[in-house]
Amino acid sequence: MPRINLSSGLLVVAIHLLALSRASSGTYLGRDELMRRQIDPGALKAAYDYIVVGGGQSGLVIANRLSEDATKTVLVVEYGTFDDTPGQVEPSSATNYPARDLFNVTSVPQPGIGNKTGTVYAAAVVGGGSTINGMLFDRGSAEDYDNWEKLGNAGWGFSGLLPYFKKSTRFNTPIDPAVVADANITWDTSVYGTDGPVQVTYPPWVWPGTKIQFQAFNEVGVPTQVEAAAGKSYNAFWVPSNVDPNGRRSYARNQYFDPAKSRPNLSLLVNYRVNEVLFSSAKRAQSVRIQARGTANGAATITVNANTEIVLCAGWLHTPHILQRSGVGPKALLTAAGIPVISDLPGVGSNLQDHPAAFIQFAYRTDVFPNPSSAQTNATFAAWVQQQWTQRKGPLSVTTGNSLGTIPLTTMNPTGYQDIITKALAQTPATYLPKTYTAEQLSGFVEQRKILTASYGSSTNGIFEIPFSGGASTALCLDKPMSRGTVTLRTTDRYAEPSIDYNTNINPVDVDLTISAARFYRRWMAAPSMQQLGPTEQSPGTSLTTDAQLSTWVSSSMGSSTAHACCTSAMMPQNLGGVVSPELLVYGVTGLSVGDISVIPLIPATHTCATVYAIAEKAADLIKTRAASGGDPGTTSSTPTSTTTSTTSQPPTTTTTTTTAPVPTQTHWGQCGGQGWQGPRVCASPFTCQVLNPFYSQCL
Template sequence: MLRLAATFVQLLALTRVCLAYTDALSELHARTISPSVASSTTYDYIIVGGGQAGLVIANRLTEDASKTVLVVEHGYLDTNPAQEDPSSATAYKQHLLYNLTSTPQTGLNGRSGLTVFAAAVVGGGSTINGMMLDRGAPEDYDNWSKLGNPGWSFKKLLPYFKKATHLALPDPAILKEFNITWDLSAYGSKDTPIEVSYPSYQYPAVKVQYQGMIEAGVQPQKEGALNAYALFWFPGALTKKEVKRSYAVSGYYRPVADRKNLHLLTGYRVNEILFNRFKRATGITFQARDTPAGENVQTAKAKREIVLTSGFLHTPQILQRSGIGPAALLREANIPVLVDLPGVGANLQDHAVGSTNFQFNTDIIPNPGSLTSNETFKAWADELWATNRTGPRSITVGNVGSWLPLPLLAQDDYKSIVATIKSQNVSELLPSTYDKTLIAGYKIQRNLIASSYSRNTFGAIELPFSGRGSSSLSLEHPLSRGTIRLNTTDIYAEPLVDYNTFVNPIDPLVIAKSVKFVRKWQSTPAMQQLSPVEVAPGADLQTDEQLVASLRDSAGPTTAHGCCTAAMSPRLHGGVVDEKLRVYGVSGLSIGDVSTIPLIPGSHTCSTVYAIAEHAAELIKKRTAGW
């Protein structure tokens, strides 16, 4: 009877939510424009990509009612209310993603057909992700500044992080039981667009795992948003009251969608950026995304600036199609070279990921598996969710983890690993298409990573936990570098993606060290109460060499954190944009998305993209203020 009542209440509540959500989305759909409007209007700004960064910049630029903005997005507005529920954090729907796979990965024993994660929906990666809104460590962003990008240190970026997000405090009972800590100085005021919060439930084994981490030598932090290394709690991108996804659509677009000076065109692909004879960007060509190349191509014009926010995948592709990129590649594709810029599509980074799995023979009940194995617990969880949106179903992917420094992972030999990094012949480890500027820039990156690897304030591996016996081990600062390059036989097809995962042998070695750390963690007195038994990779794999070999067969090249393919760095070091995010060699064109990152931060990228986009909008406003 309890189960039937819970189901009825849940269905009734879901019906109400669906109706309200559908009404809201219908209004948003009604406000999108037709291609004829876009092509017949001259705008102040055109934003190429209505993903996460594009919506942030559009919101800020249209604060001035006298300035007009067109946003062109390949995807559509999502209309599924479930996409705003916590469960969507682990349910990636294919229709919201581009459909492509990587080239064969030599560092992964030639494996091919590996999924490339890139969002094809309004709101981009904020619409379809795990809702982990953590930041990198201060050292991550300080390294950006050291690459020749003044104004991009952690201290300089912190105001933009705060401008985007505010924290809703956790429920008193949960914070007391699990000792959740925070520092409100890391966040903005309550009127900022994105709310982050903690769920109303945590599984009891999380306390055991947390204590085990401390016993394994990991230092707890008070606030991960200020000190994102070692052990800390982090909030998720969820509103506390409604327990719904807080993302670029809800925070930046929906509240301003009725602005007369903001136009959103969905379902259209931008083909090229147009330039005048002075190499100034003046407009774009675009066409319906599902039509053959060259069919019904239209043009939109911009007076002030065109801003690329098409992500790590398509920002470099659009630049290359527009004649900006490696000259040899453009000539092979029969594209006239406007600017020979080798860094376009280079410097690709992502968080490669390995895993371990332990069976808990004396697991605490309830645990995450109880939602499927225990009917009474499932009925209780369903009733809580249906009646007041609390309980286990308010959890996304978890809210606590460790960002493990190399000196902890490899106490006996981290110095020799760092020495090896510094002595490597990088030309042998980088893609053959990299020119001398990219090699020079990479050497500077390499030295910064090597230096940071020597310290305890720089997480080498991300290890989140949520009461399960399985662990993902994400490599936070890869030394390998990949490429995004046009398909020269069909430039309007999806580009060729080569992560180049594990080509640098240090990368799988660092993950191998983290596998050994997991074993240490599982053997702590705290964890022994769960009676953990290793299932994978298997206790018979003991040496670094054995673990590395296993990782080449099993690790993934991506955690959907692709970035860095139009990097902010000096042009002589392979950069694509300067510290003000302006594309080298042309005028009137800037980039404001994840592709501008020079070194991937040790975090999920969503929070960092908000800060980049907020900063980009401010830079654009300042340089065009007098026009």
């Protein structure tokens, strides 16, 4: 393949602008404005301090934060381009995933759901998933993130992430106090930021049926939370949206990139694919090889060097794909593809998780007015809706919705949840996992299973999400699946889109959980308050009563993805199949980190947008701290960074003699204090504990 290395001083022909784009205001942008947002390849420098691979949600956050230091140069390489379609910032875009902003990928047939294939939701646009998602801006429960910490990731529990949830947000009081009072919408401003980039508020409209549904939840043992974002996103709660006071999408593109785009040290190159990360003989990541989008394999490539660190933010789909193409991944796969092995990491591309969903259908005989279908059946109401929208109010202000039930298994199935836990723990793990799993990965899954089954028995962690906004039908979203999928490069064409296998419902525990959710939904519809609406079941249908019958319904109605895929470059100890350390550094090499959704080890029971912002904000701090300390940004250790048996795992410890007893100390980068921290508070010499914020500190 022809190559062009910028360090030789050669330039390439500038890319052509394919068309004028539209700004959010609806006016056409000229070439000068577009060029302020991006560079062409002819303007690339030979080297940058940081190269961020991917200009999606996490990549733009990290690029913004790294470029705050005017002495550091930052290059972002993004496969997609800008979407300046005016409607893409309107609430109505929440229910539409435009093909122009997605990779064209389909999963392999899924035996667990009748061999169906499915659309793979992976964004190919500046701003990534935050550009096209449903704008539900909730967080997981505290237990979701504390579970990450139990897998050997000190500092990644809820108390360690809360400062970054806050840093990324700015809460705005809802614009219609009458709606707030009528629906009893509650919140706690202390768990949000006051000057963060992403604006958050509640839509100024609630369908009347929603209030009835909240009451019915209370009647079947599901209380309403005052503020779910305070680590209590289980049971029933109101959900804010990432919209500004004018009701428009507030996302990574307009809140992180646009304010920083004029910085001379920040460059964004769009319409380019990163083929590989290139390593020195010492296994240090030193450059990326990139190629123009749409050009054939064998076309010219460009190599750009990174002086300090390369940060992969290509998402759950392409971060593992790029690692595999670069020689970092499962040895057998790389060998089959003819790729020299730089670091044998079997976990790269494994551990794929999403929130699969089954659609359950009811109808109301005596629905209240107005309801979600009224604008289609009542011309007077439809005209009122349009009039309200001129004030940015009314039904058109709502994105995907504004209320959720995230139900613990102990509530859904109080008499049978323990049987499901027992069944899960009795399984031979390899039976339902991908055949490529190694002994280390099997051990890692066993650790995950211990934590998952504990959550199945918890009253403070949701297992199924039930979105509701007054309607009778909805998706039952499995928040904590036991099945695991894979992302693998194609050995005959490494640059083709990878093979995606969700393995949806392969583990029968997931079917049992979905059946529990369907039975609970029926119980909710039978609650006293719901009877004024006259709910009647359409699917599964009242004739389906046995587990065997409902299992068939699950297979026919389940889909693999709700666009929440994650976990394919998991943050776990290497001897448990992990890919990155708690510092987000890739095992076995140096100078390479991951800062996107792929580092999640266990999918949280929430829509993932707010969580990705927190991950990226924390990743940026970790990267900047590494640079400030002068340490080498990498790790070559093949040993776990922490134990996996304690409730709060800790990095490796040494022993320091005191006057009375040994005191465990933290090595370089280890957390050493902060609110909620239970581990050692003494740093190994010559490091000292540096407080980064009230919740987090590190040995530096």
